[in-house]
Amino acid sequence: MKKPVSSEKDPKVLLRQAEKAAASGEVEKSLGLFESSIRGYLRERKPFKALAAAKVAKTSLGKHPRVHALLIRLFRSLDLKGDLQKELEESCTTLKKDEVPIFKGLTGEEFIELLEIVHLVDVGKGRSLFRQHDTGEDIYLVLDGTLGVYRNGELMSVLLPGDVFGELGFFLQASRSATVRALGKSRLARIPAQDLRPLCRRFAGLRESLEALYHERILIKAGEELRHNPLADPKHDSLTTIRFSRGQVINFDGPADFTIVKHGIVEIDLDEKGVKTKRFLRPGHVVERFFGPARANTDVELIRARIDLLGRETDEG
Numbered sequence: 001m002k003k004p005v006s007s008e009k010d011p012k013v014l015l016r017q018a019e020k021a022a023a024s025g026e027v028e029k030s031l032g033l034f035e036s037s038i039r040g041y042l043r044e045r046k047p048f049k050a051l052a053a054a055k056v057a058k059t060s061l062g063k064h065p066r067v068h069a070l071l072i073r074l075f076r077s078l079d080l081k082g083d084l085q086k087e088l089e090e091s092c093t094t095l096k097k098d099e100v101p102i103f104k105g106l107t108g109e110e111f112i113e114l115l116e117i118v119h120l121v122d123v124g125k126g127r128s129l130f131r132q133h134d135t136g137e138d139i140y141l142v143l144d145g146t147l148g149v150y151r152n153g154e155l156m157s158v159l160l161p162g163d164v165f166g167e168l169g170f171f172l173q174a175s176r177s178a179t180v181r182a183l184g185k186s187r188l189a190r191i192p193a194q195d196l197r198p199l200c201r202r203f204a205g206l207r208e209s210l211e212a213l214y215h216e217r218i219l220i221k222a223g224e225e226l227r228h229n230p231l232a233d234p235k236h237d238s239l240t241t242i243r244f245s246r247g248q249v250i251n252f253d254g255p256a257d258f259t260i261v262k263h264g265i266v267e268i269d270l271d272e273k274g275v276k277t278k279r280f281l282r283p284g285h286v287v288e289r290f291f292g293p294a295r296a297n298t299d300v301e302l303i304r305a306r307i308d309l310l311g312r313e314t315d316e317g
Contacts, residue, residue, distance in 0.1 A: 011040030015053050022060035027120070031057070031066055038070060047078055063094045065189065069115035091115055095189060099162040100141060102209035110203045117195035123147070123182040131179045137193035139166040139210075145186025150179040156224070158183065164213065168221065170196070171214045171263075172284045177221060215262070219303070222260050222286050238306040244296040252287055252294060257306050261285045264300030269293040 018033035034057040041050035054070045061067055068091035075084035088108070095118065097103045097111060106114065123129050123145070130136050132151060147159040156178060159165055168177055170193050200207040219239070241262070244250055250266060252259060266281040269292055280297060281287065 009036075009040060011037040011044070011049070011053065014040060015056065018053075019056065019060055022057075027061060027064070030061060031064070034061075034067075035070065038074075047074065050074060051078065063090060064120060065091065065095055065115040065118040068094060069112050072112055072115075094143075096141070096143065096162050100164060102164060102206065102213055105205040105209060106203070107205070110199075110206060113199060113203075114191070114206070117192060117199070119190045119192065121188045121190050123186045123188065125182055125184050127182055129180045129182070129188070130176050132177065133175045136166070136176050137169045137173055139164060139170050139191045139193070139196065140180075141189040141191070143187045143189055146183045147186055148181050148183050150181060151177065151224070167210060167214050168217055168284065169193075170210070171218075172282070174282070174284060215303075218260060218262060218284065219305075221284070222258070222305075240304045242302050242304060244300045244302070246296050246299050248296045248300075250294040250296060250300070250302070252292075257288070258304075259287045260303040260305070261287070262301045262303050265297040266300055266302075267295050267297040 014033050014037035018030050018037055021030035021033055034053060037053045038050045038057075041047070041053060051071075051074045054067065054074055057067045057070065058064075068087060071087045072084060072091065075081075075087055091111070092098060095103065095115065097106070103111065103114070120143075121129070121140075129140070129147065142159050142161050142163045142165075144161055148155050149157045149159060149165070159180070165180065166176075169175075200210060244264075261281050261283050263283055266285075266287075268279050268281065270277050270279055271292070
């Protein structure tokens with residue numbers, strides 16, 4: 001005798017619950033229920049019912065990245081090539097794939113896996129997404145609207161659709177360096193750090209794109225911090241990236257105007273009024289000049305910069 005399906009696991013019941021949650025504005029709960037319903041139909045070997053459930057999810061939740069991913073995988077498994085191509089194109093438009101440098105080089109499978117971890121965030125005009133010194137490592141993409149970036153109360157820049165931000169928190173694993181506030185009603189894609197890191201380890205293209213963005217932003221941040229010795233043009237000033245293995249001695253008394261810790265931890269010995277102490281410099285720390293013992297506490301990557309204050313490019317060494 002066939003064992004009856006529990007109503008809690010019945011895909012039809014889950015589908016009704018998902019629609020109800022969507023109608024109440026409970027997006028995350030609704031997505032979880034839709035996904036459970038689809039998995040239930042697939043376990044029962046009813047792929048077209050699973051596809052129908054995914055289409056209901058799209059009707060209920062709109063062009064959500066995770067719904068796109070569900071439909072893409074189902075269309076591909078059913079060899080529905082026309083529908084698959086249309087859904088892929090829609091998903092690329094939703095997440096602005098061709099406009100965002102960190103997404104451009106992704107393969108089809110890499111992009112689908114990225115869609116599966118994205119959350120949508122709506123921010124009302126005048127509301128802050130996060131504040132300076134808040135903890136947070138997630139990366140964001142502006143889909144619609146505009147947001148202001150404020151540091152110490154001063155407007156530093158304006159974010160527009162297609163802009164990516166939050167990468168400093170992702171790489172530095174430190175508090176937010178600025179407040180981000182919506183200048184108008186805005187919609188963002190949030191990419192959770194805990195889900196993105198495994199993808200970066202698996203997909204070299206995504207990792208390299210994020211690394212390039214981080215390199216650019218950390219130079220800008222250093223320039224903002226060193227207003228008396230600014231990074232006028234990071235693309236043309238004399239910049240050198242140097243790597244040190246754990247335990248290796250690091251000299252800071254060379255010709256560089258300043259050094260930025262990009263990755264890893266640098267250990268320095270200080271002698272303050274006869275008292276010897278240690279300091280640990282983490283990613284994002286800027287060292288202008290230091291004459292004393294220093295070593296790589298972990299594997300370390302540094303950016304050394306020599307800036308011509310008159311605006312002329314100079315040679316390193």
